[in-house]
Amino acid sequence: MPRIxxxxxxxxxxEATGQVKAGSELEKIGAELFGTGDFxxxxxxxxxxxxxxxLNGYAKSLGFINWEDSQLSENKDKFLSLNxxxxxxxxxxxxxxxxxxxxxxxxxxEDIECLLNESDKYIEFNKQNIKKSKVLEGRMIFNLFFEDxxxxxxxxxxxxxxxxxxxxxxxxxxxxxxxxxxxLDTITTINSMNPDVLIVRHPEEGVxxxxxxxxxxxxxxxxxxxxxxxxxxLLDALTIKKKFGKFKNLKIAICGDVMHSxxxxxxxxxLTKLGSKINLIGPNKLIPTDIDNLNVKIFNNxxxxxxxxxxxxxxxxxxxxxVGKILPNEKEYFRLFGLNYKKLSYANKKAFVMHPxxxxxxxxxxxxxxxxxxRSLIQEQVSMGVAIRMACLEILINNxxxxxx
Numbered sequence: 001m002p003r004i005x006x007x008x009x010x011x012x013x014x015e016a017t018g019q020v021k022a023g024s025e026l027e028k029i030g031a032e033l034f035g036t037g038d039f040x041x042x043x044x045x046x047x048x049x050x051x052x053x054x055l056n057g058y059a060k061s062l063g064f065i066n067w068e069d070s071q072l073s074e075n076k077d078k079f080l081s082l083n084x085x086x087x088x089x090x091x092x093x094x095x096x097x098x099x100x101x102x103x104x105x106x107x108x109x110e111d112i113e114c115l116l117n118e119s120d121k122y123i124e125f126n127k128q129n130i131k132k133s134k135v136l137e138g139r140m141i142f143n144l145f146f147e148d149x150x151x152x153x154x155x156x157x158x159x160x161x162x163x164x165x166x167x168x169x170x171x172x173x174x175x176x177x178x179x180x181x182x183x184l185d186t187i188t189t190i191n192s193m194n195p196d197v198l199i200v201r202h203p204e205e206g207v208x209x210x211x212x213x214x215x216x217x218x219x220x221x222x223x224x225x226x227x228x229x230x231x232x233x234l235l236d237a238l239t240i241k242k243k244f245g246k247f248k249n250l251k252i253a254i255c256g257d258v259m260h261s262x263x264x265x266x267x268x269x270x271l272t273k274l275g276s277k278i279n280l281i282g283p284n285k286l287i288p289t290d291i292d293n294l295n296v297k298i299f300n301n302x303x304x305x306x307x308x309x310x311x312x313x314x315x316x317x318x319x320x321x322x323v324g325k326i327l328p329n330e331k332e333y334f335r336l337f338g339l340n341y342k343k344l345s346y347a348n349k350k351a352f353v354m355h356p357x358x359x360x361x362x363x364x365x366x367x368x369x370x371x372x373x374x375r376s377l378i379q380e381q382v383s384m385g386v387a388i389r390m391a392c393l394e395i396l397i398n399n400x401x402x403x404x405x
Contacts, residue, residue: 093402096111097399099399103209103269105269107270107273109274116241135163135164135394136164138165139163139196139197140195141165141197143170144198145199147201155382156389156393199220206224226260229266231392236354238384240311242384256282256364268280278296279296279306283300302339306347311353339364340369353365353370
């Protein structure tokens with residue numbers, strides 16, 4: 001049972017944010033706490049001249065010893081509805097109202113800025129020696145990864161655990177899909193366990209969206225084929241924000257296998273909405289043909305494409321998705337499109353390098369350059385990934401509690 005002090009504070013926040021509806025259980029709880037309505041003169045809490053609250057005599061007669069006490073004595077049965085105070089969580093009304101995070105294209109500028117701003121507190125939190133919160137205590141989160149992952153999977157795992165949630169990892173090799181079970185049956189089974197969030201990575205485009213329509217949990221797309229990877233783009237944006245303090249008129253080059261990159265598609269959506277200008281650089285065969293409406297410029301030459309750029313974002317060659325096509329010769333590819341110090345000199349003098357990982361060193365990027373902390377933001381991206389995913393988990397669960405499915 002929660003402490004009366006916590007309950008009073010939580011109720012006032014719920015009331016201020018419009019969560020207390022007429023005739024609701026919360027309204028009855030407020031009446032019992034503050035002695036209104038049917039409980040006039042019998043409230044547990046009285047206001048003080050300085051705007052705080054104190055435990056009143058009636059509460060003490062019920063067995064509450066002091067303000068912080070959470071136990072009832074022999075009169076416990078007279079106040080059973082206090083158990084429902086466990087349902088009061090301090091909620092916040094965020095500009096973003098979504099309960100799923102599926103596609104970057106579904107986010108407007110205000111949504112994106114909200115997620116980035118809410119991540120700030122977790123950047124500082126993650127620098128503490130003790131990195132444990134109770135924000136999502138008692139919540140259940142599933143990592144459902146049907147493709148290989150290191151950074152994204154572990155980043156979500158760290159984010160969930162630092163928020164106090166229980167996290168279950170499910171990998172393809174461990175699931176009954178290997179025994180012939182359909183994805184639908186797997187998801188239906190997990191949904192029956194009443195999870196709060198499903199984090200899904202799958203090689204098929206659109207799977208996360210389909211899942212979001214049949215489950216009760218929040219769904220986060222952790223990558224669906226070559227389609228989208230919204231939290232990667234958000235962490236990239238957060239990294240850029242921390243380094244430059246702005247997005248408007250920044251010139252960002254996205255280089256390499258744009259055709260098969262879900263990271264590129266999500267970054268184009270998010271960074272252009274924030275006011276940045278995007279150059280896409282790569283061989284013609286690795287540049288998609290359906291991006292004419294995305295307000296980007298296309299280059300097949302690194303010198304021209306990198307001119308005056310503030311950020312150079314390199315992409316991995318997606319060998320697993322280049323089916324039935326001739327893979328680029330790696331040495332020739334690096335000569336033409338791999339990033340080294342010489343090619344970086346074509347960009348602004350203070351330009352920084354990014355890469356979503358995993359990297360193919362010596363193919364997309366020079367190994368020494370990737371490790372140069374004076375020019376490379378690659379490790380910073382990993383740190384920002386935990387912060388942005390903590391914010392996403394907190395906000396989506398908050399929104400689901402407030403607005404439902």
